[in-house]
Amino acid sequence: MGPAPGSASGPGGPGADRSREEALTGRQRLWKGVWPPRLTRAQLIVALLLFGLGLGLAIQVRSTNENSVLRGARQEDLVRILDELDSRTQRLQDEKRRLENQRTELENSSDQAEEARKQTLQKEQQLGVLAGTVAAQGPGITITIDDSRGSVESDMLLDTVQELRAAGAEAIQIGTVRVVAGTYFSDSGGAIRIDGRKVTRPYVVKVIGKPEDLEPALNIPGGVVQSLEKEQATVSVQREKKIVVDALRSAKRPDYARSSSR
Secondary structure (H helix, E strand, O other): OOOOOOOOOOOHHHHHHHHHEEEEEEEEHHHHHHHHHHHHHHHHHHHHHHHHHHHHHHHOOOHHHHHHHHOOOHHHHHHHHHHHHHHHHHHHHHHHHHHHHHOOOHHHHHHHHHEEEEEHHHHHHHHHHHHHOOEEEEEEEEEEOOOOOOOOOOOHHHHHHHHHHHHHHHHHHHHEEEEEEOOOOEEEEEEEEEEEEEEEOOEEEEEEEEHHHHHHHHOOOOOHHHHHHHHEEEEEEEEEEEEEEOOOOOOOOOOOOOOOOO
């Protein structure tokens, strides 16, 4: 007859569990009761402290071993080590000085390049003013020649320009024409032409320069003003703190002349 239901000897009953538990060793029964382990907060802190203490001891032992090696080294070895350290320090110092010198040279080169660029731009502006390719402004005088009778001829305006240049004029404009080194004056059909362009009366001459030098140069005895007044023209000279010369000439490329600089 088979075992009664609920018997302890059944394959899935409590008797089978006790048999398996008795078959376990003592260590296995111990681990069965504590695994997975449940650590309290205090136990975790103690474990971390022990780990840190062990790591510090390991570092101290290593440092002590290295110091022991140096203490046990021969005098010749210590001298050699010091010489190597001195040589390395000297090389690093030399490299530092070399890099500092390179930095200084680069800074000086950059400053020189910037200064050269500024001087080039300034020279370009100055040449542009003289050539009439850029506008200019500054102190100067305004001359108004009212020639109602039409007796003023081109050579009189040319004398005026030459007198102004001799007195230090830096930029001159007559009407809407910029006067430059190659400017020419001519009479045509009862009118004055400057560089082939007709200028109308009254003639307004704007001049940039030092007013204290320009005005007296025009009013000297036998000078420009008196010569124009002899032709029944009325001349007025007005000093200005700011004169704007904005008539421009196009830059003309020479056909044959080339720079000789290399």
